[in-house]
Amino acid sequence: MKHDYHPDSDELIDLVDGVLEEERRRWILEHLKVCSQCSAYVRSLEATLDMLARDEVPQIEPAFFTYLATRIRAQVQKPTWRRVLLAPGLAAAAIAALLVFVLYAPSPPELDQLDLIMADMTTQELIESMGDDLGYEVLASDTSEELFSMEEYFQGETAYDLLEGLSPLERQHLVEEIEKILQSETSGSNIHWGC
Amino acid sequence: MDELGRRLAEGDEEAFTEVVERFSRQVFALCYRVLRDTEEAKDMVQEVFTRVYLKRESFKGRASVYTWIYRIALNLCFTHLKRRKAETIPIEDVAYRLAVDADGPDSRLEELRGIVGRMIEALPPRQRMVFVLRFYEKMSFKEIAEVMKTSVGSAKASYHFAIKHLRQLVSGGENLEA
Numbered sequence: 588m589k590h591d592y593h594p595d596s597d598e599l600i601d602l603v604d605g606v607l608e609e610e611r612r613r614w615i616l617e618h619l620k621v622c623s624q625c626s627a628y629v630r631s632l633e634a635t636l637d638m639l640a641r642d643e644v645p646q647i648e649p650a651f652f653t654y655l656a657t658r659i660r661a662q663v664q665k666p667t668w669r670r671v672l673l674a675p676g677l678a679a680a681a682i683a684a685l686l687v688f689v690l691y692a693p694s695p696p697e698l699d700q701l702d703l704i705m706a707d708m709t710t711q712e713l714i715e716s717m718g719d720d721l722g723y724e725v726l727a728s729d730t731s732e733e734l735f736s737m738e739e740y741f742q743g744e745t746a747y748d749l750l751e752g753l754s755p756l757e758r759q760h761l762v763e764e765i766e767k768i769l770q771s772e773t774s775g776s777n778i779h780w781g782c
Numbered sequence: 783m784d785e786l787g788r789r790l791a792e793g794d795e796e797a798f799t800e801v802v803e804r805f806s807r808q809v810f811a812l813c814y815r816v817l818r819d820t821e822e823a824k825d826m827v828q829e830v831f832t833r834v835y836l837k838r839e840s841f842k843g844r845a846s847v848y849t850w851i852y853r854i855a856l857n858l859c860f861t862h863l864k865r866r867k868a869e870t871i872p873i874e875d876v877a878y879r880l881a882v883d884a885d886g887p888d889s890r891l892e893e894l895r896g897i898v899g900r901m902i903e904a905l906p907p908r909q910r911m912v913f914v915l916r917f918y919e920k921m922s923f924k925e926i927a928e929v930m931k932t933s934v935g936s937a938k939a940s941y942h943f944a945i946k947h948l949r950q951l952v953s954g955g956e957n958l959e960a
Contacts, residue, residue: 600945604916606923632945635952639917642898644811645820652810656802659832660795 593625594618603632783843787850790834791841798838801847802831809855815914816859818899826862830855845928852929856911863907901951905944912937913944 594602594615601607602615619626786804789797809830814823833854841850902910915921915929916937926937 596946597942600942604941631953632949635949636917636945638894638952639898639901639948641894643895644814645895647810647820647824651824652803652806655806655828655831656799659802659828659835660798663832663835 593622596628599625599629600632603629603636784846787841787843787847790838790847791843793839798835801834801851805848805851806831809851812852812855812914812919813859815902815918816856816911817862818903822862826855826858829858833858849925849929852915853931856915856929860907860911863910901948904951905947909940909944909947912940913948916941 598607598611598615602612607615615625619629783791786797786800790801806827810823810827813826813830814820817823817826830851834851837854841847845853902913905913911930912926915926916923921929923934923937923941926932926941927934930937
């Protein structure tokens, strides 16, 4: 066997990984006997991987897994608009979703136009239209779980439905919150929500 | 479609419980390996299985339940890592911290975990996920390609990049090709 050239680093990684074809593996093992540079490289790979292999996943309380399915069912099967909007993070996210919709509209729409746009657009589309980065930044106030929950709860509903699904008190509260933010953001533009 | 997948897709509640019992520990390990944070990994497990529950009737059985769940977990982890992108530690900082840590006793599990965590956090998200799947989950490149919806060649290339990156952190940067 001639050893007048070196195997490349990818092959040496494959050697350590155990995925080299047998003939090639034999050639490289022979090469390592006569090449200090390649054998040092392989030793450093093995040392690195050996250290990584000693890492262990931390133990967590068994109850977390025992009741996981039950917790998920409980969480998924219960949500109602009232529950969603009473959760502080989601309420903020809902407000933010509507706020962003209005702020990013080309110009403040009239009452009838706004109703029409909102009636035609699902809230899911509204969220998707913001794009990933903006959607997360604005909507996922704390965790991606919240964003996901929000997307799931809102799927198939229109933004208009969001308002329709609230009690008069909740609706009034939400609209007041949005208007308050809009007042400060758009120097007092007066937007009516038709509710 | 296998039996468990069929029952899951039909909305069988017991099948969902079985899926959670069978895969939740593995999904936790995967999420922890990728995210390197216990609490985030727990949140992610809950998020993964919530999605499984909500989407179970759309499971078509083109891949196994295991592959489907892993794909969901990886997608969510990837999105999470993208959000954390700004916090990625520069490679120079990791190398420095590794050198500092090497002066102390490295036999303690927590310290080792910290060192390994910093090394893995230095990898870009895609390399990190491929490395975890190959090295810790012992998946073949074919399985990785399936789970990550990529080619075998691309998965292998990402793994090679990851290994070189990690070795560089430990060895201080000299390359074979140099």
